[in-house]
Amino acid sequence: MHGDVEPGKIATEKLLNLDPNDSGVYVLMESLCTSRCKWDEVKKIRSVMRGNGVKKTPGCSCVQVEGVFHEFVSVDKSHPQSENVYQVLSQIHHCRAEYLILEKVGELKVYEPRRCMKMTS
Numbered sequence: 001m002h003g004d005v006e007p008g009k010i011a012t013e014k015l016l017n018l019d020p021n022d023s024g025v026y027v028l029m030e031s032l033c034t035s036r037c038k039w040d041e042v043k044k045i046r047s048v049m050r051g052n053g054v055k056k057t058p059g060c061s062c063v064q065v066e067g068v069f070h071e072f073v074s075v076d077k078s079h080p081q082s083e084n085v086y087q088v089l090s091q092i093h094h095c096r097a098e099y100l101i102l103e104k105v106g107e108l109k110v111y112e113p114r115r116c117m118k119m120t121s
Contacts, residue, residue: 005041008032023049023056 012029015022026049033041049055059074072079079085 005032005036005038020052021054023054026054027056 008029012025015025019025026045030042030045033039033045058076061072063070063072070079070081072082072085076082077086
């Protein structure tokens with residue numbers, strides 16, 4: 001799709017004809033429209049998803065710690081250490097907010113994120 005919304009719309013329509021319940025197609029088109037600041041289009045896509053009963057598939061990550069694999073699903077708090085995981089994610093988010101400064105539209109300056117990472121056990 002290379003950032004051009006019109007070919008993306010055509011591709012989306014064709015893909016949705018094949019599988020109208022594929023949330024990934026909607027998410028790709030939504031991301032494309034978001035990247036081009038087409039907020040009315042984003043609202044339409046979300047509305048169509050709701051109207052068709054399509055929900056995004058939750059994101060999932062898997063990490064290996066000391067030989068044991070741990071799976072984390074977006075917004076799932078069933079893992080025994082989820083409180084610690086969300087605390088670390090909050091610290092990372094805070095670091096980004098503190099050390100990434102938007103100087104001009106499209107220009108991002110990064111300041112030594114390692115300085116911010118003070119992980120506590």
